[in-house]
Amino acid sequence: MAGSTDSAPPRSEPIAAVPVRHPGRWVAAAVLLVLAAMVVHSLLTNPAWQWSVVGDYLFSGRVLGGLLVTAELTVLAMLIGVVGGVLIAVMRLSNNPIVSGVAWFYAWFFRGTPVLVQIIFWSFIGFLYPYLSLGIPFGPEFIFFDSNKLIPLFMGAVLGLGLNEAAYMSEIVRAGILSVDTGQTEAAEALGMTRTKIMTRIVLPQAMRVIIPPTGNETISMLKTTSLVAVVAGGDLFTEVQLIYGGNYKQIPLLVVASLWYLLFTSVLSVGQYYIERRYSRGTSVQAGGNVR
Amino acid sequence: MSVIEISGLHKAFGPLQVLRGIDLSVERGDVVCVIGPSGSGKSTLLRCVNLLEQPDSGTILVGGTELTDPDVDIDLARRKLGMVFQGFNLFSHLSVLDNLTIAQRKVLRRSGSEAVETARRNLAKVGLAGKESAVPSQLSGGQQQRAAIARALSMNPEVMLFDEPTSALDPELVGDVLGVMRQLADEGMTMIVVTHEMQFAREVADRVLFMDGGVVVEQGPAEQVIGDPQEERTRTFLARVLNPLK
Ligand SMILES: Nc1ncnc2c1ncn2[C@@H]1O[C@H](COP(=O)(O)OP(=O)(O)OP(=O)(O)O)[C@@H](O)[C@H]1O
Numbered sequence: 001m002a003g004s005t006d007s008a009p010p011r012s013e014p015i016a017a018v019p020v021r022h023p024g025r026w027v028a029a030a031v032l033l034v035l036a037a038m039v040v041h042s043l044l045t046n047p048a049w050q051w052s053v054v055g056d057y058l059f060s061g062r063v064l065g066g067l068l069v070t071a072e073l074t075v076l077a078m079l080i081g082v083v084g085g086v087l088i089a090v091m092r093l094s095n096n097p098i099v100s101g102v103a104w105f106y107a108w109f110f111r112g113t114p115v116l117v118q119i120i121f122w123s124f125i126g127f128l129y130p131y132l133s134l135g136i137p138f139g140p141e142f143i144f145f146d147s148n149k150l151i152p153l154f155m156g157a158v159l160g161l162g163l164n165e166a167a168y169m170s171e172i173v174r175a176g177i178l179s180v181d182t183g184q185t186e187a188a189e190a191l192g193m194t195r196t197k198i199m200t201r202i203v204l205p206q207a208m209r210v211i212i213p214p215t216g217n218e219t220i221s222m223l224k225t226t227s228l229v230a231v232v233a234g235g236d237l238f239t240e241v242q243l244i245y246g247g248n249y250k251q252i253p254l255l256v257v258a259s260l261w262y263l264l265f266t267s268v269l270s271v272g273q274y275y276i277e278r279r280y281s282r283g284t285s286v287q288a289g290g291n292v293r
Numbered sequence: 294m295s296v297i298e299i300s301g302l303h304k305a306f307g308p309l310q311v312l313r314g315i316d317l318s319v320e321r322g323d324v325v326c327v328i329g330p331s332g333s334g335k336s337t338l339l340r341c342v343n344l345l346e347q348p349d350s351g352t353i354l355v356g357g358t359e360l361t362d363p364d365v366d367i368d369l370a371r372r373k374l375g376m377v378f379q380g381f382n383l384f385s386h387l388s389v390l391d392n393l394t395i396a397q398r399k400v401l402r403r404s405g406s407e408a409v410e411t412a413r414r415n416l417a418k419v420g421l422a423g424k425e426s427a428v429p430s431q432l433s434g435g436q437q438q439r440a441a442i443a444r445a446l447s448m449n450p451e452v453m454l455f456d457e458p459t460s461a462l463d464p465e466l467v468g469d470v471l472g473v474m475r476q477l478a479d480e481g482m483t484m485i486v487v488t489h490e491m492q493f494a495r496e497v498a499d500r501v502l503f504m505d506g507g508v509v510v511e512q513g514p515a516e517q518v519i520g521d522p523q524e525e526r527t528r529t530f531l532a533r534v535l536n537p538l539k
């Protein structure tokens with residue numbers, strides 16, 4: 001191609017700029033529009049959707065109650081996930097091979113088994129260990145718990161979701177911690193700060209920029225994952241919806257009810273996510289902007 | 294008594310012997326400049342002095358405390374030493390003021406008002422009064438390095454360690470930082486400075502150490518080591534530094 005510029009004909013007059021035409025795009029858009037119109041038409045006219053039933057149940061007490069449980073499950077599971085994730089991540093980065101080994105094992109185990117299995121497992125832990133007790137290992141015991149009371153179904157579901165989430169969060173937190181320049185830790189060490197203080201005051205706050213955006217995604221995903229607790233009758237939105245259509249056989253409209261609520265919640269969370277990401281990218285954009293005074 | 298007394302210091306990274314028996318004693322008020330080619334172990338020496346690197350063997354006494362003694366509280370011993378890094382290493386999520394107060398409050402357990410007062414005094418000293426609420430990324434390199442010096446000073450260290458404090462700076466910003474360091478030296482601060490600024494070493498250092506291959510090849514007054522080096526290796530190094538084009 002070296003000679004191509006030389007062989008190009010000399011330009012005597014400026015070329016008129018004509019935007020590149022994309023006939024393919026117009027065809028594709030037209031096809032999509034027609035398809036969308038067909039979907040809307042069928043939604044409105046196919047009686048199987050039973051929109052009146054959707055309306056009847058959208059704000060019914062059972063559905064709203066289930067919604068509350070879904071929200072609680074999401075919040076509690078994410079709380080366990082984030083706290084546990086930070087703990088596992090810090091342990092994983094420990095110099096002590098036993099501590100980091102335990103953390104590695106935890107992540108390996110909980111990421112390697114289905115969350116559905118874990119939810120069921122924790123919900124039925126009471127059968128495995130009917131009594132839990134505090135005491136000297138292999139020695140006398142001081143306090144006894146009836147584990148079916150200590151870990152009712154709801155707590156089992158929370159534990160299943162939360163412990164699983166902790167394994168995933170630990171990877172996110174670890175990436176965040178590793179993203180912080182080691183010079184920050186060295187400067188803090190040189191100032192005589194303890195390892196714990198360095199982690200909580202210097203490293204983790206700076207890691208947040210990397211940790212928070214994926215945590216938002218995890219929360220959105222968790223909101224939907226909570227629907228799995230229906231298998232242990234966890235009382236969430238999806239459990240309620242299933243119980244209702246188990247009685248009246250109106251599966252489609254009730255699944256629509258559930259989907260509408262899930263969509264609303266995930267949309268709200270996505271808006272929150274947008275603002276969080278904007279806030280946490282600020283630090284870098286200031287840097288890119290140079291010396292702002 | 295010496296503030297810092299190092300003897301027989303050895304340090305290796307895997308098979309690489311970086312320090313092969315360093316002896317150094319620094320008296321109170323001394324300014325010691327360490328010069329030497331890249332990779333000669335200058336940074337490693339400084340980093341061993343405040344245990345950012347764990348020495349393999351040898352002893353390091355700081356203010357009479359044996360640092361390598363496993364019973365010694367490292368964090369306590371480190372309070373006597375202020376460290377200034379080539380890359381500034383200001384805490385990027387904190388304002389300049391918080392950079393200067395956090396360790397005072399968390400390590401020295403000073404009250405908030407006392408910490409702020411100390412911080413403001415040191416900021417004024419390095420010419421950064423009024424920059425309290427800026428974040429590091431809003432400062433120029435020279436300003437960041439002076440803030441980092443003020444941060445170290447706010448802990449009231451007995452000795453200041455500088456690892457090529459001006460190497461990452463644009464040439465026109467070097468003077469401000471060297472000015473602050475010269476002022477510190479004039480006030481009687483004990484300092485160990487790793488630097489390539491021969492002019493600074495000549496004018497400010499009480500003693501210059503030339504390191505190569507993990508040993509101190511030559512040391513003495515600045516006029517002697519830089520002006521009239523006795524060792525061939527020192528002469529070669531200085532010739533390259535002072536006349537890089539030849
Ligand atoms: N953490 C480490 N792991 C492995 N090797 C290292 C480490 N730190 C330093 N080294 C090596 O040790 C040698 C001495 O390094 P040091 O940083 O002390 O040199 P220096 O005299 O400060 O050089 P410069 O002038 O380039 O800063 C170099 O070869 C370097 O690659």
Ligand SMILES: [Mg+2]
Nearest residue numbers: 335336337457
């Ligand atoms: Mg160095």
